[in-house]
Amino acid sequence: MRFFATFAGFYLASVAFATPLNPLNARQNASSPCAAVSASAATQTGAVHTVPAQLALECLTSVPLNKSAALELVDSIAPYLRWQSTTAFLKDPPAEYIEKIQDAVDVWGGLATIKSKVQNSAFANEYEFGWALYRLLQSTHDGHFVFVPDVVGTVFNFARPVALVSVSEDGKALPKPFVYPDIVASSLGNASFTPSAIATINGQKATEYLENWSQYGSLQDRDALYNNVFYELAIVSLGSSSTGMGTFTGGGRGRWVYPGATTTLGFENGTSVTYNNYAKVLVSFDGVTDGTSLYKKWFTANKPKTTSPPASNTSSTPSATATPSATSTPAPGYPPPVFRESHNLIGGYYLEGDYSDVAVLSVPSFVSLDVAEIPFQEVGQKFLAAAKAAGKTKLIVDVSANGGGTILQGYDLYKQLFPTLSAYAAGDRFRAFESTDLVGQIFSDTAEGLPRTLDTKNETLLNLEYDVISSVFNYQTDETIDGKPFASWSAKFGPTTDHGDNYTNLIRWNLSDILTPLNSGGIYVHGFGNLTNFTQPFAAENIVVVTDGYCASTCTIFSELMRQNAGVKYISLGGRSKPGITQAVGGVKGTNNLSAGYIQYLVQLAFNNTSPAEAAALNKTELGEYWSNVPFDRTAIGSNLGVNFRDGIRDGDETGTPLHFVYEPADCRILYTKEMTVDVTAIWKAAADSAWGATNRCVAGELGGGYGKRDLRGSREKRWEDRVLEKRIQSWRQGRKVADYPLDIFTDLKAAKLSGDGLMLP
Ligand SMILES: *[C@@H]1O[C@H](CO)[C@@H](O)[C@H](O)[C@H]1NC(C)=O
Ligand SMILES: *[C@@H]1O[C@H](CO)[C@@H](O)[C@H](O)[C@H]1NC(C)=O
Ligand SMILES: *[C@@H]1O[C@H](CO)[C@@H](O)[C@H](O)[C@H]1NC(C)=O
Ligand SMILES: *[C@@H]1O[C@H](CO)[C@@H](O)[C@H](O)[C@H]1NC(C)=O
Ligand SMILES: *[C@@H]1O[C@H](CO)[C@@H](O)[C@H](O)[C@H]1NC(C)=O
Ligand SMILES: *[C@@H]1O[C@H](CO)[C@@H](O)[C@H](O)[C@H]1NC(C)=O
Ligand SMILES: *[C@@H]1O[C@H](CO)[C@@H](O)[C@H](O)[C@H]1NC(C)=O
Ligand SMILES: *[C@@H]1O[C@H](CO)[C@@H](O)[C@H](O)[C@H]1NC(C)=O
Ligand SMILES: *[C@@H]1O[C@H](CO)[C@@H](O)[C@H](O)[C@H]1NC(C)=O
Ligand SMILES: *[C@@H]1O[C@H](CO)[C@@H](O)[C@H](O)[C@H]1NC(C)=O
Numbered sequence: 001m002r003f004f005a006t007f008a009g010f011y012l013a014s015v016a017f018a019t020p021l022n023p024l025n026a027r028q029n030a031s032s033p034c035a036a037v038s039a040s041a042a043t044q045t046g047a048v049h050t051v052p053a054q055l056a057l058e059c060l061t062s063v064p065l066n067k068s069a070a071l072e073l074v075d076s077i078a079p080y081l082r083w084q085s086t087t088a089f090l091k092d093p094p095a096e097y098i099e100k101i102q103d104a105v106d107v108w109g110g111l112a113t114i115k116s117k118v119q120n121s122a123f124a125n126e127y128e129f130g131w132a133l134y135r136l137l138q139s140t141h142d143g144h145f146v147f148v149p150d151v152v153g154t155v156f157n158f159a160r161p162v163a164l165v166s167v168s169e170d171g172k173a174l175p176k177p178f179v180y181p182d183i184v185a186s187s188l189g190n191a192s193f194t195p196s197a198i199a200t201i202n203g204q205k206a207t208e209y210l211e212n213w214s215q216y217g218s219l220q221d222r223d224a225l226y227n228n229v230f231y232e233l234a235i236v237s238l239g240s241s242s243t244g245m246g247t248f249t250g251g252g253r254g255r256w257v258y259p260g261a262t263t264t265l266g267f268e269n270g271t272s273v274t275y276n277n278y279a280k281v282l283v284s285f286d287g288v289t290d291g292t293s294l295y296k297k298w299f300t301a302n303k304p305k306t307t308s309p310p311a312s313n314t315s316s317t318p319s320a321t322a323t324p325s326a327t328s329t330p331a332p333g334y335p336p337p338v339f340r341e342s343h344n345l346i347g348g349y350y351l352e353g354d355y356s357d358v359a360v361l362s363v364p365s366f367v368s369l370d371v372a373e374i375p376f377q378e379v380g381q382k383f384l385a386a387a388k389a390a391g392k393t394k395l396i397v398d399v400s401a402n403g404g405g406t407i408l409q410g411y412d413l414y415k416q417l418f419p420t421l422s423a424y425a426a427g428d429r430f431r432a433f434e435s436t437d438l439v440g441q442i443f444s445d446t447a448e449g450l451p452r453t454l455d456t457k458n459e460t461l462l463n464l465e466y467d468v469i470s471s472v473f474n475y476q477t478d479e480t481i482d483g484k485p486f487a488s489w490s491a492k493f494g495p496t497t498d499h500g501d502n503y504t505n506l507i508r509w510n511l512s513d514i515l516t517p518l519n520s521g522g523i524y525v526h527g528f529g530n531l532t533n534f535t536q537p538f539a540a541e542n543i544v545v546v547t548d549g550y551c552a553s554t555c556t557i558f559s560e561l562m563r564q565n566a567g568v569k570y571i572s573l574g575g576r577s578k579p580g581i582t583q584a585v586g587g588v589k590g591t592n593n594l595s596a597g598y599i600q601y602l603v604q605l606a607f608n609n610t611s612p613a614e615a616a617a618l619n620k621t622e623l624g625e626y627w628s629n630v631p632f633d634r635t636a637i638g639s640n641l642g643v644n645f646r647d648g649i650r651d652g653d654e655t656g657t658p659l660h661f662v663y664e665p666a667d668c669r670i671l672y673t674k675e676m677t678v679d680v681t682a683i684w685k686a687a688a689d690s691a692w693g694a695t696n697r698c699v700a701g702e703l704g705g706g707y708g709k710r711d712l713r714g715s716r717e718k719r720w721e722d723r724v725l726e727k728r729i730q731s732w733r734q735g736r737k738v739a740d741y742p743l744d745i746f747t748d749l750k751a752a753k754l755s756g757d758g759l760m761l762p
């Protein structure tokens with residue numbers, strides 16, 4: 001069942017969502033919790049098999065700890081964790097970071113503690129060990145730094161059967177949590193009731209409960225984390241490659257956190273409702289009789305090749321999970337677009353009526369799918385040109401939900417908006433240590449005698465261009481922050497010392513590099529090469545950017561350029577139920593992530609680019625520590641072991657602090673209202689009103705004043721196209737139905753197959 005057709009159907013959500021037929025019987029009869037999961041799954045038809053959350057946890061915690069394998073795992077991931085750029089700063093962050101963002105984390109100390117707990121048999125089972133490892137990296141709130149052990153993520157995804165939103169009654173009062181389908185029903189259906197706010201969750205004050213839960217998310221900023229608990233249209237428009245319906249329902253990183261057996265919501269009107277939490281069964285339980293056999297089947301190198309969940313005999317139609325499809329991904333609550341990329345990674349919209357001067361570029365991603373790289377750039381280009389041609393004078397850029405993607409797409413979009421401004425606002429650096437030094441020496445040597453060209457039919461050479469010559473480990477790639485070439489690998493490598501750790505010299509992308517398409521998914525960057533003949537489409541004061549705080553990785557590079565170089569104002573939406581300003585950019589501000597698989601590939605390339613004698617010598621260095629497949633065998637299916645590789649350091653920052661650790665309030669904070677959770681144009685209109693219109697919707701900060709004097713209306717004559725558009729938008733708005741707002745969007749990276757060099761995975 002795809003959508004919940006009526007409000008009345010809602011409280012049956014967990015049932016509709018394939019609750020096991022008779023979990024209790026199965027459990028009573030089964031010899032162990034995992035056997036009960038197996039028995040329950042076997043009785044279920046339909047594409048998604050579920051079991052009670054508590055039974056799933058009991059199954060996981062019945063897996064005995066394999067001490068020797070656990071020690072091997074800890075040791076084998078350590079070489080990759082060295083590539084994480086911020087461990088020294090995480091251990092000893094600036095005071096403002098601790099005060100306003102997150103606590104310090106001693107990653108290496110934490111890893112040593114986990115290792116000694118394994119040695120001392122202090123973990124009761126495999127799950128306790130895996131969870132400790134997962135939480136160590138997650139608690140850094142660096143969304144690039146992640147490891148999901150198999151026991152945490154291969155077998156189950158946890159979920160709650162109810163999605164929430166946090167909204168302000170009037171846009172001024174502090175927001176309160178509500179059940180989302182209540183809001184949809186009261187906004188779009190003919191429900192005869194007024195939704196009541198949630199006062200308590202499991203007996204605790206609701207906002208406190210949700211703030212605590214939000215901290216299991218991937219983001220840095222606490223207000224951004226709070227927003228990510230809830231259902232949000234921008235996120236839903238990305239389908240299963242997003243954080244789904246929010247971490248409360250088990251979206252994003254919420255899918256790996258046990259939510260308790262039940263969730264009880266106490267409403268302000270005195271009613272309370274208890275929901276059964278559940279877990280989706282992700283893999284086959286055939287032959288699993290207990291924790292030990294679950295381990296043997298799924299937590300070793302020889303796991304079954306097929307990753308598909310129980311292939312049951314589906315008599316009913318399988319649930320149409322929102323797998324991104326090439327033709328069109330639904331975007332509920334979005335008006336008809338002028339242009340959009342088919343996965344909704346970028347879309348251009350016009351507003352109607354009093355707002356007909358305003359164009360909106362919605363950018364919930366900087367591309368994470370190979371097929372979308374070129375269409376993404378084209379939509380931006382075509383829309384900005386069309387908006388200018390249509391006489392639009394104002395532009396809202398909405399980067400809500402944007403976890404990044406392809407680094408150079410971030411530079412390109414900024415340069416589409418500001419073709420003549422500097423393309424740089426920050427320098428990059430990475431950790432300077434034995435592994436990066438050796439790879440750099442070898443790649444630089446290999447590249448030295450070879451041409452820098454794409455113009456060749458020689459496939460060997462082309463592969464070298466792609467892997468080695470265009471790599472950051474070739475000193476001839478990139479420039480100094482003064483725009484000069486590096487003279488040698490050692491000139492690039494440095495190192496410089498900071499916080500007791502070593503880093504390379506600052507580098508920046510050479511955006512006129514002939515090899516740019518190899519690093520960009522195929523595009524050239526505006527303002528460089530033959531893309532130089534462009535004029536700036538909108539004045540900086542006629543642009544504002546809105547975000548939900550979920551702006552990470554490439555989105556933060558884009559934002560740094562927009563704010564520091566162009567002075568564009570940023571609006572942050574939502575946030576905790578507290579007064580005051582919030583941050584607009586709440587995700588990891590590292591400027592490049594690497595997966596362990598890619599690091600191993602780099603190291604193997606280094607071996608392959610040396611003579612046999614050199615390779616033997618190399619094998620005695622740190623580079624000899626990357627042969628083990630244990631990290632890959634023990635990573636949850638559909639996830640990666642990943643690190644933050646490059647830091648961004650703001651130009652002119654004498655302290656050399658990575659942007660991760662810099663607190664930056666937004667220019668204006670606007671609260672979500674009920675209407676904004678079912679009609680995204682309500683967000684854009686509030687932004688337009690506050691930036692250029694007669695009413696200020698900012699509850700903190702401001703966008704430059706003049707409210708009540710300036711008016712959007714009348715600054716431009718109405719054209720016939722405006723009237724046509726107005727009709728289309730009105731008819732879209734009137735045609736919205738409760739059933740348009742899906743309640744089955746779950747994070748699934750196996751379906752999404754995301755890639756990107758500046759991407760925080762959901
Ligand atoms: C559990 O055992 C009882 C009594 O033996 C039996 O009637 C029932 O069908 C069994 N249930 C399941 C799910 O196997
Ligand atoms: C524990 O792990 C080791 C590998 O370190 C493996 O050889 C052994 O079979 C595992 N034990 C069990 C009971 O699975
Ligand atoms: C309103 O309620 C009536 C009666 O329950 C139903 O037939 C009708 O379809 C509903 N209309 C909408 C817009 O939901
Ligand atoms: C109280 O509010 C909840 C949530 O909106 C609603 O489901 C419930 O029907 C309301 N109860 C009463 C008695 O109005
Ligand atoms: C939430 O609160 C509980 C109880 O205080 C605590 O154990 C847990 O670590 C908290 N979770 C997070 C993510 O901070
Ligand atoms: C599915 O069920 C049908 C009818 O009961 C049966 O003929 C078919 O063999 C089953 N398929 C599988 C894969 O079990
Ligand atoms: C192709 O390029 C490689 C690497 O530069 C070179 O060794 C090889 O000789 C070239 N092959 C041809 C046919 O030119
Ligand atoms: C930093 O580099 C110096 C040599 O350049 C070395 O002595 C020192 O141990 C390095 N520090 C770290 C933390 O790697
Ligand atoms: C720019 O140069 C590239 C590479 O030479 C070429 O493929 C592309 O068509 C050119 N674009 C324009 C607009 O001339
Ligand atoms: C640059 O753009 C202008 C006007 O848009 C056009 O007339 C001119 O031919 C262009 N020049 C080049 C080199 O493309």
Ligand SMILES: *[C@@H]1O[C@H](CO)[C@@H](O)[C@H](O)[C@H]1NC(C)=O
Nearest residue numbers: 600601602603604605607608
């Ligand atoms: C290195 O060379 C080996 C042997 O030719 C090959 O199997 C492997 O794929 C190469 N690795 C990379 C990363 O190119």
Ligand SMILES: *[C@@H]1O[C@H](CO)[C@@H](O)[C@H](O)[C@H]1NC(C)=O
Nearest residue numbers: 607615616617619620624627
């Ligand atoms: C490096 O040493 C490992 C054993 O530690 C061995 O498996 C591998 O084949 C060696 N590789 C090379 C290129 O010498």
